Structures are given as C-alpha cells and as structure tokens.
Amino acid sequence: MAGLSIRPLQAMGPLRWAALALLLIPAANPAASQDLAAAVSATTAQLRQAWAADPTTAALPFPAIRLLPPGASVQGACSPQAPPRRPQATAGYCAASGEVLLDQDLLADAFKAQSQQPRSAVLAYWIATALAERLLPGGDAGTTRTAATTLQANCLGGVLVGASPTRQASSDSTPLLTAARSAYGGSNPGIVGSASQRGYALLSGLGATASSCSADEMAALVKGSVPDPSLLQRIEQLPPPERAHGSLLGVINSQCKTLPNKPCPRKFAPSSSPR
Numbered sequence: 001m002a003g004l005s006i007r008p009l010q011a012m013g014p015l016r017w018a019a020l021a022l023l024l025i026p027a028a029n030p031a032a033s034q035d036l037a038a039a040v041s042a043t044t045a046q047l048r049q050a051w052a053a054d055p056t057t058a059a060l061p062f063p064a065i066r067l068l069p070p071g072a073s074v075q076g077a078c079s080p081q082a083p084p085r086r087p088q089a090t091a092g093y094c095a096a097s098g099e100v101l102l103d104q105d106l107l108a109d110a111f112k113a114q115s116q117q118p119r120s121a122v123l124a125y126w127i128a129t130a131l132a133e134r135l136l137p138g139g140d141a142g143t144t145r146t147a148a149t150t151l152q153a154n155c156l157g158g159v160l161v162g163a164s165p166t167r168q169a170s171s172d173s174t175p176l177l178t179a180a181r182s183a184y185g186g187s188n189p190g191i192v193g194s195a196s197q198r199g200y201a202l203l204s205g206l207g208a209t210a211s212s213c214s215a216d217e218m219a220a221l222v223k224g225s226v227p228d229p230s231l232l233q234r235i236e237q238l239p240p241p242e243r244a245h246g247s248l249l250g251v252i253n254s255q256c257k258t259l260p261n262k263p264c265p266r267k268f269a270p271s272s273s274p275r
Helices: 014-024 030-053 074-078 104-113 119-133 147-162 165-169 174-181 195-206 215-222 229-236
Strands: 064-067 091-094 099-102
Touching (some): 030 119, 030 147, 030 165, 074 091, 074 099, 119 147, 147 174, 147 195, 147 215
Parallel strands (some): 064 099
16 A cells, blocks of 8 residues: 555644544434424424414414424524523524424434323424414513413413314323423423423413413412412422323313313413414
C-alpha cells in the first residue's frame, strides 16, 4: 500500500472532527418516523371531526398539524428568539404559523416511558391540548405559561377528545388520564400544575366532573378548590403515572355526567371563545 499515509487522530483538524462526529450519530429510523406520521394523521382526523362538531370551533380553520424532524424543538421551530422555556413542550400551538407543532423526539420518549399505554392516547392528549392553546388568549408555544393556563388547555383538550369518534365508542379514560399525569414528569408544578390537577382538568373536559374549563375554575383548581374534592383526592392517591393502571383507576368515574347547561359530550363555553 505504498503511497498511503495514515495520520494520527490527534492531527485531524476541527472540521474533520465535526465530520467524524456526524458519522457517529445514529441515523434516524425512517420506518419509525413513517409509523409515527401515520399515527399522527389518524389521531388528527379524529380531532378534526370533534373540532367541526363544536359551534365554537366549527367556524375556525383547523390548525395544520406538523410533526417536526428529529432534533427539532417546538419552541425552536416557532419562536427561536424567545427565552428558553422549561419544561420543553412536547406539542404546542404556534400562533406565528397557525400550526400545532409536535416534537418527534419527546413523543418517542413518552411512548417508551409508557409502554403499557396506547400510543393513540398519548397522541390524542398532546395534539388536543395543543389545539386547545389556540383558544386561549395569547396561546402560543413561546408564551410564558402558568399552572392555570396549562390546566385550562388540558381541560379544553379533554373537550375535544371527548367529542371524538374514538372517545364516543369507548368510555375508558385510563390511558388518557395516565398521559395527562405523566406529561411533564414531576417538575415545575408552578408552570404545568401537579399530576393530579392535570388529571382532574382533563377529566373535567371529558365531562367526568362538575367543573367547567373556565379560567376562573382552573385557577381555583390550582388552589385545590373544586366541586368534586373526593375525585381530586382519589387522583392524588394514585401511584406514579407509569404504574397507575388497572383496577385502581377503575374506581374513578370517567363517565360523562349530564349536568344543567353541561351536555355530554361537553362543549366549549363562551368564556373559552377564541380571540
């Protein structure tokens, strides 16, 4: 092999080191991405029907749903100049483009963390919650959030899921409740609410409580003041979200309750009307 010179790795310049690093990064799995895109499309079709069935949202354009490529974040794609937001959003409504953006990497992490949870429930939770941000004043993936606004998005997302054909065919809220409780881990309750508060908010949107999705009632939920304190207490007593399944969740009444001025499935209230 005359004429072939081999230089030690230490002699490589920074550009060549960068090229080598790129070669060592595992390639994205195209099949997995295609499967996820198909699942997002199917879930979106369900929620589009719910969006069209509610008088408040029927007159609004249904936001485009965009699955970001691996490595891209919701905030980076929507508001790259905004201050970093913690925790990172798995999904969010981007007012600048009128889209719901989905973080492919965080979705994959959510699927792995909840192996016993149907993928459709994870997607339904995140897409519906992000769609609900469209209805909140100043709703945007780059906007500074509070626990009350996060809980209101969870509640309004529950309204959308509750009116979807899949939900109408099955009243089992276990996977959705698990998705809501495990959505952000145990961090930043001042921004995203506690796991039990998110679960209660979602069940309220599904019609399982006497609470509405109004800003006032979600602010009261942050303080633990709700019409169904026993239900909130039951949710608080559940084990960690990754193990909260089976008969224990079966004790929670997830059926939609028909109440005065609150039909089943629930509808968006005038107070949640968009700008």
